[in-house]
Amino acid sequence: MRLWATTAGLQILNHLTPESVGIRQYETIRRHTSGMNPCLALADVGNAGSVDPADYWRRDVQTLLRHANNIVCWSNDIQSLGVEARQPGQFRNMVVIYAGGGKSLQEGVDRTRARVQSEIDDFVALSEKVVRDAEPRLRGFVEGMKYWIRGYQDWVLKDTQRYAAQFAAVDADDRMYSV
Template sequence: MVDDLFLDRVEIVTPNTLSNLTAIIDVVDFNCTRPEPVYGELALLDICQSLRQLLSAEHFERFAQGLKLWATTAGLQILYHLQERPIGVSQYEFIRRHTSGAKSCLALADASNCGPVSPEEFYRPDVQRFCRYTNNIICLANDIHSFIVEARQPGQF
């Protein structure tokens, strides 16, 4: 919901645009919300507090890192949408790789099934390659699914 509300086809950058994205990162980093939370901030805090109780610090950090990469590249995606011409394929692939949200989800998949995968196993090159392939499949499936709608929107490339 936050992705759809704040990122997809942002036509005008407002004074709240940056604040909305940094609020997400601040919840993950500081385990609290701002005095006047933005949409989704309280829900994310609730999720993060539950995950902090269920996961080891290292395992929560995998989830948090994925979420921080999502929020950071979301800002780049907004800049991409505001351009008059398409960006390069490599820039698009970089942005897309992180705005899928898959990294934070993949970080939780093992804990929900059989317990957290150890850092030694999680960071093995073959496991990371599998995570990249999974992320690519998620991104491609999403792009194919949304292609018709997005192709009709002005400024889509």
């Protein structure tokens, strides 16, 4: 919660300054302001039971958590761009930061989408290694991460009205990712 509150304050400051933070600083801020960390931390309980702390803190498992968080956050930066760009005040997300570096908005979207796809590819490859010899609770935890990624995409497609207008004419397979 401290990281969330601290990075939320940093995000507010970022919106108030004429120059945006760099992409690496933004990634850290975004990772903690998204709310994904506490949700992902509970993904084990909803699936196969509490994962052992030694498994939870393994480097490869922490890397999977970071990939899952990045996938959802950066996908949201693309999917919410049209809505958030029309909000009052300065708004910055990964797409806008890339575009602000001398690229077009479309190039910012393309670069962000490529980063999301890379995170998905890395998540899939690493998750296959992690679950190969994992005990059931750790396998359930990894499944829970996958459910969160897919659940976010389903929420955008089927539940939230926030992005409905901008996606009304776009086929879901053209914009969604699968894990």
